[in-house]
Amino acid sequence: MSEEKAKKGYSADSIQALEGMEHVRKRPSMYIGDVGVRGLHHLVYEVVDNSIDEALAGHCDTIHVTILEGDGIKVVDNGRGIPVDLHAKEGVSALEVVMTKIGAGGKFDKDSYKVSGGLHGVGVSCVNALSRHLEAVVHREGKVWKQEYERGKALYPVKEDGKADNNGTTVTFFPDPEIFDQLVYSYDTLASRMRELAYLNKGLTITLTDERETDEKGEFIKETFHSESGLSEFVRFLDDARESLIEEVIHVEGEKNGVPVEVAMIYNTSYSENLHSYVNNINTHEGGTHLSGFRRGLTNTLKKYAEDSGMLDKLKFEISGDDFREGLTAVVSVKVSEPQFEGQTKTKLGNREVTAPVSQAVSEMLTDYLEEHPKDARSIVQKVILAAQARHAARKAREMVQRKSVLTGTGLPGKLADCSSKDPAECEIYLVEGDSAGGTAKQGRDRMFQAIMPLRGKILNVEKAMQHKIFENEEIKNIYTALGVTVGTEEDERALNLDKLRYHKIIIMCDADVDGAHIETLILTFFFRHMRELVERGYVYIATPPLYQVKKGKKADYAWNDDQRDKLIMEYKGSGADSSVSVQRYKGLGEMNAEQLWETTMDPEYRTLRQVQIENDMTTDRTFSMLMGDDVPPRREFIEKNAKYANIDT
Structure with missing residues (x-):
């Protein structure tokens, strides 16, 4: 100046x-x-x-x-x-x-x-x-x-x-x-x-x-x-529902080549990677050059340490960058005077001059930490080796799923009742809880553009499962093949390929009871952790079946909450007839016939679909880890705080 x-x-x-x-x-x-x-x-x-x-x-x-x-x-x-x-x-x-x-x-x-x-x-x-x-x-x-x-x-x-x-x-x-x-x-x-x-x-x-x-x-x-300690405290907050693998948060803050960089990270025992990146306080959820620098510094430094320690000598295949990030929670924050944003939603940093400073900062931070904490260093490398072995097993399981699709012609699951149209933009698929409700939905649907995929029981809780277990789960395999989605590229084994996605509306339709709510949450956890791009593109929805039918003689109406129910009861009672109005509480989709399910829940002209959106990466990640992880006290606290919003009968 x-x-x-x-x-x-x-x-x-x-x-x-x-x-x-x-x-x-x-x-x-x-x-x-x-x-x-x-x-x-x-x-x-x-x-x-x-x-x-x-x-x-x-x-x-x-x-x-x-x-x-x-x-x-x-x-x-x-x-x-x-x-x-x-x-x-x-x-x-x-x-x-x-x-x-x-x-x-x-x-x-x-x-x-x-x-x-x-x-x-x-x-x-x-x-x-x-x-x-x-x-x-x-x-x-x-x-x-x-x-x-x-x-x-x-x-x-x-x-x-x-x-x-x-x-x-x-x-x-x-x-x-x-x-x-x-x-x-x-x-x-x-x-x-x-x-x-x-x-x-x-x-x-x-x-x-x-x-x-x-x-x-x-x-x-x-x-x-x-916050007095900034990102270190942030990482602790993000990870408070997970079990830590190492004792301390690894943290660095300083200026490298004129770029202010701050990074905090910790390893936990989970199988998911949780990276959050910011430029000038803007959440760059599409990543960018700063995240590339972080990954490069992390992979190169950890790989060198692991090789020098001799812990990789017995491993029969190459370790990839993904393996170093399994169970990692990290926040990367940089300050850039003139940021250039790219990507679908303009939240991907494009400034190339940022990559090297972040990589250098992470490399120096990790080198110092690993030398000063040999016990933690060993735990991290062992976690990386387990991740590599699991990835190798997952690749085989994934290839079996995708090879089976090719060998069986269409490769579509036998339980899928597909629609006639082949235009993804107008096609929608209902993931329906149970064969019974699935059968009703098949009868009530519009076959031209609505496909029905019944799911039996509760799908795997992916929050607590290694990747190869996910590809071995029958219901999840069926979801992958029904949607036409494949996983894995030469550059990134976890990348989602949506080129052959068959539906632009994926609608979760479950019973309005405790089990239905649990199944809905399990499916959403799977989409958030493994098909997140579907959510980000606005393709995932939740169906809203009615909770009540209010009936008087031959006249009947539906209510989606208690207020609507009470209003209908008052209207019916005020009509002058002396009969007591009947109210049916729908707990399961199977309690409706095909015509009722169509007119209340599936007819595009009258139905209500709730689009699933990610409002805040940090909050969503923390909520899923808290609801679906192993730590009980935070989950109990969440349920007690939010019980008033639930409208679920056991």
Whole structure:
């Protein structure tokens, strides 16, 4: 930074307006991904990211996020406050430029922020454009400044509104019902992201308050997120439902070739790999060059140690990179001044200059750790050897499944009742619990585009199974072959090949009882751990059969929850007839005949399908390991906390 610019600091000249924002309201999905639940929550992240940028620059250590009555959001930080002086180019206050110009913000001026987060520079102006009302209040240089907006347009020029004895910015906004499908914020979703941000920015305090709900003491629901050790604590949190293989978290933090790198990792006794990567606090769930650097450093260093120790001498086949990552939980975080994003959802880092610094940092970290902890080092290498042996067995089991498909012509399971259409975009398959319900579904379906695949009993819990056991499980083999999905390429033995995927809707349909809920969870665990790309592409759904039939004489209606049931009962009783209304509780799909199953659960015109989405990688991974792993106390706590949401009869 030049001496002249350093003196100037963070002022109106630091704000650059790159382009107008007329397009945002017409094409909101281009800016925030979608106008559903995910896009709604992304508005909060954009505002919070502005405050995080102040924290990254060393000017903010506390952020308060509040969900207001009416589903508004208030974000308060103690940063420097957005500049309010006149913007030379635009002729209005810099605050108004930031709030009403897409792409405007200090993050585009390298002298104001070395690095910044946010959705690739979209900024708070996008939030303003998609809010029915937004208020910005700035405490700066001893004064309070204020401006309000409706759907992105300023209601009046920035005005002075009192004196201030502190600095900071407060943004309060209410999402626009003309834009969003629904306006209800999920406390748990926001809490997951705030927790994640606290781990990624150690020393920062973030509070989340929900003013829509009070606890038993009559106080608002509130949590405080703060981490002193950052990623080490993050990894412990992610892995708290798994059994650790080594005693300590392996951690490194520092700058390599000008790139700030932080890595934390630990090995556990599970068979899954859990890598989470971030660039400037953005979750890069498609990976990228930083993750490549991590894998290279890990594989090369561990392989050299294992070879030098002589522990690989008796192994008859080559160890692959996958083997070194089985049972590994790791978080990789880098800061990049000008990140380049690629991939289907623009969450894959493309900066090539990042690979070497991360690889070097991981290599140095591991070398030191292995030398200082020989017992842990031996445990890790033994785990790697077991993983290699299991992978070798899994390859044989997988080849048997895929060779059988080729030898038997179509290779489709005998239990599959396929559909006539061969266009995956219009075809859907129901994975149905039990042969009985499967038979009813086969009778009730539309044969043109609906396929039925009955599953017998409970499929394997893949969270606790080695890979070769998965390919030996009959029901899982049937799912692979029915979908037309294959596993394994020359580069990656666990890669999923969807080129011959036969259905773009995969619908899980289970009974509305405890067993049905368990089977649903087992199938979802399998998809998340081994067919995750299907979920990420939006191909996985859960059917919603009704819970009740309310009947009076020849008239009958269906209810999907207790409120609907009670409303129907009241309507029927109010019709004047003196008979007691009958209510049937459907526990199993088999209790409905084919016509009922079609009209309530399978008819595209009237059915309700719930699309399975991954809102937060970290939370989803932790939830599956907690629900399906060996550690009982966290599972019991989860069940007790969430029992009120269940509508399941035993």
